[in-house]
Structures are given as structure tokens and as C-alpha cells.
Amino acid sequence: MISSELEKAPCAICGGIEFAELFKTRDYLYGVPGEFSISKCKNCSLVSLNPRIPKERIASLYPDNYEPYSMSFSQEMLSKLVAGQEGRRILLERHAQKGFALDVGSGDGRFLLCLKQAGWRVAGCELSEKSAAFQRDSLGLDVKTGSLLSSRFDSEIFDAITFWSVFEHLYDPLETLAEAKRVLKPGGVIAMSMPNFDSLERMVFRSKWFCLQPPFHIYHYSPKVMKRIVAETEMKIEKVYYSTTATSLISSMRIAKGHSISVQSDENANDATPTRISGSESRVKQFAKNVVFDCAIVPALRFADLLRLGAYTNYVIRKT
Numbered sequence: 333m334i335s336s337e338l339e340k341a342p343c344a345i346c347g348g349i350e351f352a353e354l355f356k357t358r359d360y361l362y363g364v365p366g367e368f369s370i371s372k373c374k375n376c377s378l379v380s381l382n383p384r385i386p387k388e389r390i391a392s393l394y395p396d397n398y399e400p401y402s403m404s405f406s407q408e409m410l411s412k413l414v415a416g417q418e419g420r421r422i423l424l425e426r427h428a429q430k431g432f433a434l435d436v437g438s439g440d441g442r443f444l445l446c447l448k449q450a451g452w453r454v455a456g457c458e459l460s461e462k463s464a465a466f467q468r469d470s471l472g473l474d475v476k477t478g479s480l481l482s483s484r485f486d487s488e489i490f491d492a493i494t495f496w497s498v499f500e501h502l503y504d505p506l507e508t509l510a511e512a513k514r515v516l517k518p519g520g521v522i523a524m525s526m527p528n529f530d531s532l533e534r535m536v537f538r539s540k541w542f543c544l545q546p547p548f549h550i551y552h553y554s555p556k557v558m559k560r561i562v563a564e565t566e567m568k569i570e571k572v573y574y575s576t577t578a579t580s581l582i583s584s585m586r587i588a589k590g591h592s593i594s595v596q597s598d599e600n601a602n603d604a605t606p607t608r609i610s611g612s613e614s615r616v617k618q619f620a621k622n623v624v625f626d627c628a629i630v631p632a633l634r635f636a637d638l639l640r641l642g643a644y645t646n647y648v649i650r651k652t
Contacts (some may be wrong), residue, residue, distance in 0.1 A: 334366040334547070338383035344505050344551060345561060348375035351382055357539040359546055360587045362395050368546035370539070376560065379529050379552040387503045391459065393547065410442075417446035419575075420523075424492055425450075427570060427648045428521045431491030436480045436512070437498035441467040444475070455490075457483045480508050485515045492516075495524035500549045509565050513651055521570070522649040528574070530554035532641040533581060542583035542593070543643065555645060562649055570650045574642030576633045581643065 342349050351371035358367060371382040385393065420443060424433075430451050435444050438456030440463060448454050456475040458464040464477040476483045481504065493512050502508050512522055527543035528534070529552040534541045543549070553561075555572055562569050583593045636642045 334364060334385070337385060337389060338366075338368075339386050340383045341380075343373040343376060343378055343380070344503075345378050345557075345564070346373065346376040348373045350374040351380075354379070355539045357544050357546055360540070360542070360593060361545055362398075364393055364547055370544065370546075370552065376557070378557050379554075381546050381550050381552075384550060385547045390503075390547065394460075410445075413440070413442040414445045414449065417443045420494070420496060420525075421446050421450055423573065423646060423648075424494065424521070424523050427523070427650075428492040432489060433492040433494065434480075434485070434490045434515070435494045435496070436508075437495065437501070438467060438473075438475055439463060441471045441473050441475070443494065443496060444473050445471060448473070455485075480511050480515075487514055488517045490516050491520050493520070493522045495522070497525055499524050500526045500551055500553065503550055505551060506561060506564055509561065509567075513565050513567060516651045518651060520651050522567075522651070523646065524649070525575075525644060525646045526553055527580070528554060528641075528643055528645045530556070530641070531576075531643040532636050532639075533576075533584060533643040537584040537588055540584060540587040542580040542587060553645075555640070558645075558647060562647075567649050567651050569647055571648040572640075573646040573648075574637035574640055574644070575646055576637055576642035576644055578629055578633065581629075581633070 340349075343351075350373070352374055353369050353371045356367045356369055359365075368381055369383065370379060372379050424447075432453045432455070433444075433447050435447075435454065435456045438444055438458045441456065444454045444456050444467070454473065456464075456467060456473060457478055457480055458467065458475055459477075459479060461477050464475045467473040467475040493516055495512075499505060499508075509522075516522065527549075534543070544552070559569055586593045633642070
């Protein structure tokens with residue numbers, strides 16, 4: 333059923349129609365049936381899922397347990413989720429003064445709440461009607477239902493715009509980035525996070541790389557390609573941060589071994605601090621694993637980041 337629905341699409345950057353298939357992969361996270369081709373544009377090197385699910389069909393494939401849309405949590409859990417966004421807030425505030433911020437693809441509202449508690453004025457837009465309504469009705473946040481393109485905000489009203497683990501899901505990245513520029517004040521910043529297709533992790537695991545996540549990740553970016561995309565909108569990448577955690581690495585290893593992986597998104601997989609993976613082992617065994625994690629895995633991940641080969645990238649883009 334899924335295979336018969338796939339469509340070929342021109343390159344989002346150059347409009348090219350000639351692609352080289354790099355490999356085929358599957359949805360190892362949610363079990364959407366079929367094989368999917370990861371292809372590279374022969375003209376500009378943008379990597380994409382091609383053929384792909386049509387845009388009007390993709391929303392219906394997101395499962396009920398898709399993590400950014402999970403909203404059944406207590407006040408204590410909400411506080412922990414908000415606190416978990418501090419790394420992103422700190423990154424944003426390195427480059428932007430507190431003002432009016434827009435979070436595109438705001439999910440369950442955790443980042444908007446984090447900013448609001450820190451003194452920002454906030455707004456969001458979210459494709460999921462259920463999630464947008466939850467943010468408005470339960471959290472008191474100003475969130476529109478829809479994409480950035482359909483929301484039609486006034487021009488030059490935001491001091492900062494964020495796309496956390498969102499840009500790789502977009503069918504129209506150039507148009508969306510141009511719209512972000514339109515609604516951003518002069519001197520404002522755009523902060524976004526996404527997997528790094530040029531990472532060492534992707535090179536090692538290839539079709540078993542956790543971050544591929546077909547059919548939901550439409551485009552796969554590298555810093556070189558992102559520089560070209562941003563240049564098309566006449567903005568400038570001010571800073572690239574590489575911030576890899578163990579989440580995608582361990583998930584990729586499990587996929588490669590043929591094991592199942594936990595149902596989770598990459599929502600927090602690119603946070604600034606590697607996260608230990610807990611289990612049900614004895615205290616001694618868990619202690620030994622933590623020692624290996626702290627003394628071997630964390631330094632290896634940090635070294636990959638230093639070499640600009642980390643699995644995740646965070647971009648700060650400035651509108652001049």
C-alpha cells in the first residue's frame with residue numbers, strides 16, 4: 333500500500349530531477365511498511381527521501397505514540413520536560429536578546445514554556461491540531477494550528493525563531509526559511525537542530541542509522557548543503573554547534589544487530605549532554621556500564637563533535 337503511494341519529487345534546492353540512490357532503508361522505529369530510497373541530487377548534492385510519501389498523506393502516518401505529541405503527563409513530568417529544554421534555551425540566548433520568540437513545530441509546548449518561564453514572550457505553530465489545542469487550552473500558550481507558511485504571521489515581529497528537530501520533516505525547506513526571514517526582525521536569529529548526514533555515525537551505520545527515520549524525515553542535511561540553502565535566502569550561518577548524544581548511537585547499534593528499539597523521536601537526541609541509557613541490571617552491572625559510558629563513550633562522542641563529524645548539528649542563522 334505504502335509503496336504504491338510513493339511519488340518522485342524534484343530537488344528542493346535546485347529543482348533537479350536526476351538522483352543517485354545511495355541505499356534503501358526501512359522504518360525501524362514505528363514500523364511503516366515498505367522500503368524507502370535515500371537519494372542524492374546529482375546537481376547540488378542534497379540528500380532526500382525520494383520517492384516519498386505525498387505531503388497530503390504524511391500527517392496520517394504519524395502514530396499516536398509519536399513522542400512530541402505525547403501529552404499524558406503529570407505536573408511533575410511537565411516540569412522535568414521543561415527543565416530538559418534548558419540547553420536549547422541557553423544556546424538561543426548566546427545569540428539572541430530576550431524578546432518575542434516563535435517555535436515552529438512546538439509539539440507539546442515544552443520549549444515554549446521553558447522560554448516563557450525565562451522571561452520571553454512566546455508563540456508557536458504546530459501541524460497537529462490535537463497538540464496545538466493542548467498547548468492553547470491546557471498550557472495557556474499562543475499556538476496556531478498549521479505550518480509556518482500557513483500561519484501568516486505579520487512581518488518582522490519576532491526576535492528569534494526556532495526549529496528543533498523540525499527542518500528535516502519539511503517538504504518545502506526553502507520556502508519555509510524565506511518565510512521565517514520575512515517574519516523575523518532585522519538582526520534576529522533562527523536556531524535549528526537536525527541530524528548531520530555527513531556524520532561519522534551515518535557513515536558507519538548507513539541504512540541502519542537511527543536518524544534516517546523514513547518516511548518522516550524528508551531531507552537529510554550536511555553543513556555544506558545548509559550553507560547553500562541559507563545563502564539562497566540571503567542570510568548567514570553565524571554558528572554551527574555539533575552536539576551528539578548516545579541516543580542515536582545506541583539506537584543505531586541496536587538496529588544493526590537486528591534488535592527492536594524504543595519508540596521515541598529525536599526530540600531530545602541532540603541535547604548538549606550525552607544521556608546515560610538506564611536498564612534493569614544489578615547495581616554493580618549498571619555501575620560498570622556507567623563507568624564505560626563516562627570514560628569511553630562520552631569522550632568519543634565529544635571527539636567526533638570536535639572533528640565536525642557529530643551526529644547532530646545546531647545552526648544559528650542571522651538575518652542582517
